[in-house]
Amino acid sequence: MNLRLGRGLQIMGITVAIVWGLNLPVHSHGDAVPQPVDTQGLEPLGKKWLKRNPYKENEIAITIGSSGYNSNCARCHGLEVKSGGVAPDLRYLEDDEEGDSWYIMRVREGYHQGGVTKMPKFEGLISQEAMWAIRTYIDSRPE
Numbered sequence: 001m002n003l004r005l006g007r008g009l010q011i012m013g014i015t016v017a018i019v020w021g022l023n024l025p026v027h028s029h030g031d032a033v034p035q036p037v038d039t040q041g042l043e044p045l046g047k048k049w050l051k052r053n054p055y056k057e058n059e060i061a062i063t064i065g066s067s068g069y070n071s072n073c074a075r076c077h078g079l080e081v082k083s084g085g086v087a088p089d090l091r092y093l094e095d096d097e098e099g100d101s102w103y104i105m106r107v108r109e110g111y112h113q114g115g116v117t118k119m120p121k122f123e124g125l126i127s128q129e130a131m132w133a134i135r136t137y138i139d140s141r142p143e
């Protein structure tokens with residue numbers, strides 16, 4: 001093979017590798033499969049969506065929420081709820097009715113912008129109990 005052509009191909013290959021490498025994490029974020037959360041031990045909440053966290057400061061909810069958070073939210077919102085910058089730091093959500101209803105709306109619906117899923121919708125994938133347990137865990141993290 002002609003030396004010049006070989007170089008060109010090599011450079012092209014590197015460029016493709018770099019672009020690929022940069023793109024991959026962005027895509028895999030939205031596509032990863034949500035993990036079920038076992039909420040046994042928590043008071044069942046029924047079908048109606050609540051506006052306030054019913055498990056505030058409940059120790060069982062903190063434990064369950066910690067595992068639910070780590071398997072479903074940490075890859076974007078950061079380990080131990082310390083945001084790495086990809087998504088907002090959830091420790092700063094207001095601890096009041098507005099904060100709770102904003103939280104549950106976002107988790108149920110996710111966030112989509114210009115046809116791109118920035119955050120997956122969790123309604124139908126994890127239970128309401130799991131969502132509030134995760135909120136309880138988030139609130140237990142020091143700011």
Ligand code: HEC
Nearest residue numbers: 029030072073076086087088103106107111118119120134
């Ligand atoms: C694929 C990445 C990703 C995953 C996974 C993800 N989120 Fe998000 N989340 C985002 C992004 C990006 C935003 C910012 C959306 C915006 O700009 O309003 C966001 C916003 C939020 C907000 C609103 C925060 C605010 O300050 O307005 C809440 C609450 C939230 N996420 C909770 C969760 C919870 C709980 C989980 C796990 C069950 C989760 N997210 C999983 C990417 C993600």
